Amino acid sequence: MKEIVVLSGKGGTGKTTMMGSLAVIVPDKIIADCDVDAADLHLLLEPEIKEKHDFVSGVEAEVIPDKCTGCGTCVELCKWEAITLDETAYVEPLDCEGCGVCAHFCPEEAIMLKDKHCGYWFKSETPYGPFVHAQLGIGEENSGKLVSLVKNKAKEWGEELGKKWVIVDGAPGIGCPVIASLSGAHAVLLITEPTPSGLHDMGRVLELTAHFKIPTFVCVNKWDLHPEGAKAIEDHCDKNNVAVIGHLPYDPCVVKAMVQGKPVVSLFADSPVSVAIKEVWQKLSSILS
Amino acid sequence: MKLAVASGKGGTGKTTVAVSLALCATGNVQYMDCDVEEPNGHLFLKPQITERITCKVTVPVINEEKCTYCGKCRDICRFNAITVFGKTIMAFPELCHACRGCFLVCDEKAIDEGEREVGVVEKGSAGSISFCHGKLRIGEAMSPPLIKAVKKHIIKDALVILDAPPGTTCPVIATVKDADYVILVTEPTPFGLNDLKLAVGVLRKLDIPFSVIINRHGIGDDRVERWCAEEGIDIKMKIPFDRKIAEGYAKAQPLVETRTDLRASFEQLLEEIRQ
Numbered sequence: 034m035k036e037i038v039v040l041s042g043k044g045g046t047g048k049t050t051m052m053g054s055l056a057v058i059v060p061d062k063i064i065a066d067c068d069v070d071a072a073d074l075h076l077l078l079e080p081e082i083k084e085k086h087d088f089v090s091g092v093e094a095e096v097i098p099d100k101c102t103g104c105g106t107c108v109e110l111c112k113w114e115a116i117t118l119d120e121t122a123y124v125e126p127l128d129c130e131g132c133g134v135c136a137h138f139c140p141e142e143a144i145m146l147k148d149k150h151c152g153y154w155f156k157s158e159t160p161y162g163p164f165v166h167a168q169l170g171i172g173e174e175n176s177g178k179l180v181s182l183v184k185n186k187a188k189e190w191g192e193e194l195g196k197k198w199v200i201v202d203g204a205p206g207i208g209c210p211v212i213a214s215l216s217g218a219h220a221v222l223l224i225t226e227p228t229p230s231g232l233h234d235m236g237r238v239l240e241l242t243a244h245f246k247i248p249t250f251v252c253v254n255k256w257d258l259h260p261e262g263a264k265a266i267e268d269h270c271d272k273n274n275v276a277v278i279g280h281l282p283y284d285p286c287v288v289k290a291m292v293q294g295k296p297v298v299s300l301f302a303d304s305p306v307s308v309a310i311k312e313v314w315q316k317l318s319s320i321l322s
Numbered sequence: 323m324k325l326a327v328a329s330g331k332g333g334t335g336k337t338t339v340a341v342s343l344a345l346c347a348t349g350n351v352q353y354m355d356c357d358v359e360e361p362n363g364h365l366f367l368k369p370q371i372t373e374r375i376t377c378k379v380t381v382p383v384i385n386e387e388k389c390t391y392c393g394k395c396r397d398i399c400r401f402n403a404i405t406v407f408g409k410t411i412m413a414f415p416e417l418c419h420a421c422r423g424c425f426l427v428c429d430e431k432a433i434d435e436g437e438r439e440v441g442v443v444e445k446g447s448a449g450s451i452s453f454c455h456g457k458l459r460i461g462e463a464m465s466p467p468l469i470k471a472v473k474k475h476i477i478k479d480a481l482v483i484l485d486a487p488p489g490t491t492c493p494v495i496a497t498v499k500d501a502d503y504v505i506l507v508t509e510p511t512p513f514g515l516n517d518l519k520l521a522v523g524v525l526r527k528l529d530i531p532f533s534v535i536i537n538r539h540g541i542g543d544d545r546v547e548r549w550c551a552e553e554g555i556d557i558k559m560k561i562p563f564d565r566k567i568a569e570g571y572a573k574a575q576p577l578v579e580t581r582t583d584l585r586a587s588f589e590q591l592l593e594e595i596r597q
């Protein structure tokens with residue numbers, strides 16, 4: 034089984050369009066949405082949820098007011114300034130990192146560490162194949178751990194079903210969620226735009242994938258809106274020995290499909306952008322086979 | 323006053339709006355890019371950087387000459403950053419959250435202070451705008467410590483425009499937590515609405531006043547507007563979809579320079595928020 038992670042430096046570069054379309058055209062695959070921070074692939078794939086599981090990760094401190102003498106030890110030790118002291122101590126859950134130091138050093142054992150419920154993950158069926166996805170609780174952290182979980186579950190399930198490909202919708206940025214979505218990947222398909230921010234963000238992601246030694250292939254979205262920008266992207270890729278394997282044209286069908294909540298390749302199979310997406314997949318699959 | 327510009331997802335035009343606000347504001351203004359994973363504001367404001375500060379966190383370095391392999395440090399560390407087995411001890415500084423627990427529990431004083439570089443804070447100015455952003459080191463997983471380091475440079479008494487990272491998790495919270503007001507930027511599509519709902523959930527939980535700007539107005543449908551009406555959320559501005567804007571963006575031209583006619587709306591928006 035081979036795993037391909039679809040990334041963009043930032044959202045809005047066409048990653049969801051590409052992901053939704055790959056979900057339709059790649060045969061024999063399992064799909065994982067590791068962009069758990071603002072998951073939205075489910076809007077395109079119409080999943081029928083088969084299993085729903087809790088995602089519990091880390092702990093959160095809570096003061097037992099009856100036991101607390103207000104000595105202030107915990108306030109001093111908490112590196113996140115999550116604890117305030119009135120008559121007794123109080124932990125602000127949104128600030129607590131769950132390090133447990135306060136609980137360890139409280140002389141009265143007045144602090145409990147509770148498991149933190151951070152969200153849910155799902156196993157679903159879609160018209161395009163099995164799909165693993167998640168929903169992170171509002172304002173929760175640990176998206177890196179949830180990303181790893183979603184990915185591992187997709188791999189496990191994919192192995193069971195004897196699938197050939199795992200297609201992963203990766204997280205944006207270069208921090209913990211994206212690092213978690215990269216681990217163990219065979220290839221990255223990086224979608225970018227011919228804009229200064231597209232180039233800048235792509236550069237940062239390429240450094241990251243080089244850091245983890247994962248073969249990376251670039252696809253330039255809406256390249257015809259700014260051909261010089263597209264050229265700058267190609268030059269940057271050339272210099273870094275990264276192959277540009279696709280150019281998607283600006284195509285109004287993309288937004289039309291998005292508004293209807295359908296992958297563009299299924300709604301407008303012969304539109305210029307759909308043709309270009311299919312070519313990207315042909316190239317990528319033959320390189321990886 | 324601290325005004326944050328955020329969105330449930332990246333690519334909605336958050337930086338476009340934040341930069342426009344900074345350029346249209348009068349008086350003492352600071353633009354602060356807290357999207358440290360992919361900072362973009364500098365591409366449009368083109369600031370002169372005059373100061374660079376490396377941001378580090380304190381991580382453990384084990385002094386094996388003093389260590390008795392008692393395992394207390396391993397037991398207190400909730401992030402698996404230390405392992406002890408038999409007469410072997412290993413610290414994994416990249417996993418460390420810098421809680422200092424291990425330093426505190428070690429009776430042998432066998433743990434020395436080391437450093438992990440998280441990224442760099444850069445300060446400078448763009449015309450009359452004070453500029454500050456953070457750049458996360460490639461390979462570094464944790465952005466909140468850098469975001470906090472950036473925010474240490476907030477100028478009191480200035481109008482501070484905070485460009486927030488995308489999403490709804492810890493980096494966003496670290497940015498918007500103490501903001502006085504938040505502007506959420508979204509798009510008129512089902513995706514825009516999905517992401518907007520998540521972002522609104524965060525702000526309601528944090529209890530921060532906010533309103534919405536719809537970007538690329540005209541590309542999609544009216545479901546964002548309908549939802550905002552149902553929820554009683556103010557839509558302060560609709561930035562039209564215009565190929566000229568996209569082309570200006572592609573040339574790193576700030577929106578209010580491509581479309582000078584939009585300046586007045588940003589000025590008015592700032593006026594309303596200030597009240």
Ligand code: SF4
Pocket residue numbers: 096100101102103104105106107108121122138139140141142143144
């Ligand atoms: S250390 Fe324990 S007793 Fe002291 S203030 Fe904190 S919770 Fe209360």
Ligand code: SF4
Pocket residue numbers: 093094110111112113114115116124128129130131132133134135136421
């Ligand atoms: S668990 Fe850690 S972060 Fe949370 S309140 Fe206690 S000391 Fe602070």
Ligand code: SF4
Pocket residue numbers: 384388389390391392393394395396406411427428429430431432433
């Ligand atoms: S607590 Fe100190 S002495 Fe004990 S294993 Fe850790 S470093 Fe060694």
Ligand code: SF4
Pocket residue numbers: 132381382395398399400401402403404417418419420421422423424425
């Ligand atoms: S400082 Fe905290 S997180 Fe870092 S190694 Fe020590 S106990 Fe673990």
